[in-house]
Amino acid sequence: MNEETLHYWNTYWGEKKQPKEVNAWSFGGDPDGVADLVIKGVKTATCSGYLFYELEQEPLPKQGQYSIVLNSKEEPVAIIRISKVEVMPMNEVTEEFAFAEGEGDRTYQHWYSAHKQFFTNELRKIGKEFSDDMLLVLEQFELIHIKR
Structure with missing residues (x-):
């Protein structure tokens, strides 16, 4: 986590007890456009390939x-909190998740x-093929704070 991100996190929590775990990341493809959807409250879910968690341990x-x-x-x-995995x-x-x-x-x-x-493109990079029944990790989240 870079210094600016750590400062944002610490400033948000102030004197309150901080959660032990936090990570920082950007959405693939169009990080700015997708982050804007989160900020606007339009995007409240995301998914990723289960295989990638396995491969990266x-x-x-x-x-x-x-x-x-x-x-x-x-x-x-912004800061989000996962409400369901x-x-x-x-x-x-x-359809509701989509x-x-x-x-x-x-x-x-x-x-x-x-x-x-x-997923076809990402799997091809590691010599794998897309399948309709590939496992996904589905996350639903809530927007906690927007950096102004």
């Missing part, structure tokens, strides 16, 4: 965990098409 996100959303310049723009096959994701992702026209068709393209 990273723990799965947990309910109650905080994250600092970064823009494309690695600057903090599920692991499920991509072809079982609901809507909560807040991107495009918010339809399931747009969500599926965009995510299929994204």
Whole structure:
């Protein structure tokens, strides 16, 4: 976590007891545009490929965990808190979840098409192929603070 992000986090909490775990990251593809959707309250969910957690030996996100959303310049723009985490096959994701992702026209068709393209490209980089039933880590979150 860079100095600016750490300062933002510490300033937000002030004298209150801080959570033990926090991470900072930006959304793939269009970090600024997607971060703006979070700030506007349009995007309240995100997903990632379960396989990538396995390959990178990273723990799965947990309910109650905080994250600092970064823009494309690695600057903090908001704090979110995970309210729900599920692991499920991509072809079982609901229309409600696709809507909560807040991107495009918010339809399931747009969500599926965009995510299929994204995961196909990411999997190809590691010599894997896309499958409709690939496991995804689904996160729902709430916006806690916007950096002004």
